[in-house]
Amino acid sequence: MASASIASTPSPWHAAYPTPRNSPATISREEVLDMIKRSAETPSRDYVLVDLRRNDYEGGTIRDSINLPAQSLYPTMPTLYTLFKDAGLRKIIWYCSSSKGRGNRAAGWFADYIADQGDDQMKSLALAEGVKGWATAGNEYVQQMIEYDASIWL
Template identity: 65%
Template sequence: MSSTQASDRAVAAPWYAAYPAPRNAQPESLTREQVLEMLKSSDPSGGGARKFLLVDLRRNDHEGGTIQGSINLPAQSLYPTIPTLYSIFKAAGIQTVIWYCSSSKGRGNRAAGWFGDYIADQGDTAMKSKVLREGIKGWAGAGDEYREWMVEYTPSTWEK
C-alpha cells in the first residue's frame, strides 16, 4: 500500500462512522431563550434538584467558556457510555438532557439522537433528549444576559 492510500484510509471515516446513525437525525430542540428560562427558574439553593442537565460535547474546541451547570462529555467518547449515563441520569431524577456543541448541528444532533434512541429502547416516556439550537456559539453571541450564565467566559474566543 502506498503512503497516499494509507493516508486516505486514515482520514476517510469520521469518528462517528464507527457507530450507527441515530434513528432521528433531527431530535427535538430548545432555543437559548427556553434554556435560559429553565436556568433562571431552577434554584439549586432552594433544596430541589434540577430536573434537567446540560451536556457540553466539545473536546478539542472546548474553549471560551461553557454554560453554568453543564458537564463536559466529549462526543467522541459518548456512544459506548450511553447505557451508564442513562442509569446515572435516571437515578438522579433527570427528566431532560440538553446536548450542545459549538453550533449543535453535528455532535449535538447526533448525541441527542443516540440518547433519544436509547431512551425509547428502554420504553422510558418520562426522560427526554434534546439539543440546544445554535449551540454555545449562539449562546455566547446572544449578549450579556447569556454570557452572565457562562463559566470561564473568554471574550477573545468568541471574537474570532
C-alpha cells in the same frame, strides 16, 4: 514500475456508530435560560446540560454543564442513562459549538436509547445554535457562563 499510493481520508469518529434513527428535538437558548433562572429559585432541577466539545473546548461553557466529549458518548450511554434516571433528570440537553454535528448526533443517539428503554418521561434535546449561539446572544446569556473568553466568540 512504481505503484502509486492513494491517500485515504480517515473515517470520522462517529462512523463507527449507527446513525440516529430520528432527527433529534431541539430546545431554544431562551427556554434553557428560563430553566436555569427557575432552578436558581428552587433547590432541585430536572435537567442537565452536556457540553460535548473536546479539542475545541474553549471560550467558556454554560454554568453547571458537564463536559462529556462526544467521542466517548456512544459506549457510555447505558451508564449515563442509569445515572440520569436515578438523579430524576427529565431533560438531557446536549450541545457543542453549533449543535449541528455532535450536539444533534448525541441528542439523536440518546433519544434512540431512551425510546429503546420504553421511557416516556426523559427527553433528549439539542441546544439550538450550541454554545456559540449562547455566548453571542447577549449579556444575559454570558452571565450564565463560566470561564467566558470574549475573544473566542468574536
